[in-house]
Amino acid sequence: MYSKDFTGSVMQRDTITFFKWIIPLSLAWGIAYPLTKVVTFSVSPILVSVARVIVGTLFFYFLGRGFSIGIKQFVNALFNVIILLALVNVGIYLSPSPGLVATMIYTQPIFVLVIELILGSKISLRGMSGVVIGVLGVLISATLSFNIGLLFGIMGSLSWAIGTVYYYRNLSKDNVIKLNAFMSLISIPFLSSLTPLDYYFDFNVTSVVLLIILALIAQVAGFYFWFNAVRDLGSVSASTGSLLVPVIAYLTSILILKVVPNVPEIIGLILILVGVYLSLNSRKGK
Numbered sequence: 001m002y003s004k005d006f007t008g009s010v011m012q013r014d015t016i017t018f019f020k021w022i023i024p025l026s027l028a029w030g031i032a033y034p035l036t037k038v039v040t041f042s043v044s045p046i047l048v049s050v051a052r053v054i055v056g057t058l059f060f061y062f063l064g065r066g067f068s069i070g071i072k073q074f075v076n077a078l079f080n081v082i083i084l085l086a087l088v089n090v091g092i093y094l095s096p097s098p099g100l101v102a103t104m105i106y107t108q109p110i111f112v113l114v115i116e117l118i119l120g121s122k123i124s125l126r127g128m129s130g131v132v133i134g135v136l137g138v139l140i141s142a143t144l145s146f147n148i149g150l151l152f153g154i155m156g157s158l159s160w161a162i163g164t165v166y167y168y169r170n171l172s173k174d175n176v177i178k179l180n181a182f183m184s185l186i187s188i189p190f191l192s193s194l195t196p197l198d199y200y201f202d203f204n205v206t207s208v209v210l211l212i213i214l215a216l217i218a219q220v221a222g223f224y225f226w227f228n229a230v231r232d233l234g235s236v237s238a239s240t241g242s243l244l245v246p247v248i249a250y251l252t253s254i255l256i257l258k259v260v261p262n263v264p265e266i267i268g269l270i271l272i273l274v275g276v277y278l279s280l281n282s283r284k285g286k
Helices: 004-039 045-064 071-094 098-118 125-142 148-170 176-192 205-233 235-241 244-256 263-280
Strands: none
Touching: 004 045, 004 205, 004 235, 004 244, 045 071, 045 176, 045 205, 071 098, 071 148, 071 176, 098 125, 098 148, 098 235, 098 244, 125 235, 125 244, 125 263, 148 205, 148 235, 176 205, 205 235, 235 263, 244 263
């Protein structure tokens, strides 16, 4: 049995942690989606990913003054960056709806939940309900219509889920900056090998500047906030919190692209917010 003061302090701490990592994460990755759409008018999606990891390598290396190198770090990079970005980009290439492929990535929390349950984690009913409702919101907002590209998006979601659980259980005490430096570095040759798949680059000052800004927002800021969130909140709560990213993405798309969400998208966004709220309030002191 927990005292009221102890449980309250745990909830307050988790709420502060949520706002410390998940809110800036959602802003970074949420803004990245419409910005990516703008950038890909001039630069192919796969080349965007290569630019992201190159900029990420340079930034994290000079900030952390080194790399965190090892077998576990490589496995972490494999699932969280290499396979994830490769599957997303192939999915975008094969799908008539690139935005829908990106949205499918946020079925990730349901895979994290299943993996954690298989591994024996104890998750409250409210926490599980939050994940299910949030993911349902993602699917509704996506107004799902199957195509082969979406399959790659879902496989990317599974890869990200495996990587999230792996990081939380094996590397959560590692230096986040040096870990990201190594992950970005090791991803460069793998992602570069995919550039011939759909290569185009309309070289001009504007496209280069936007590409660098996107890399700093999505790769540097986003991944820094993400791994800190997983470390401090746990894989399930952090993954459910990441469902705020599609919400921010829709809002910033209205501002940047002048795209207004339809009724199913609005219903989906409301469900996402409910799911995130339930997940946040499901954490108790142990």
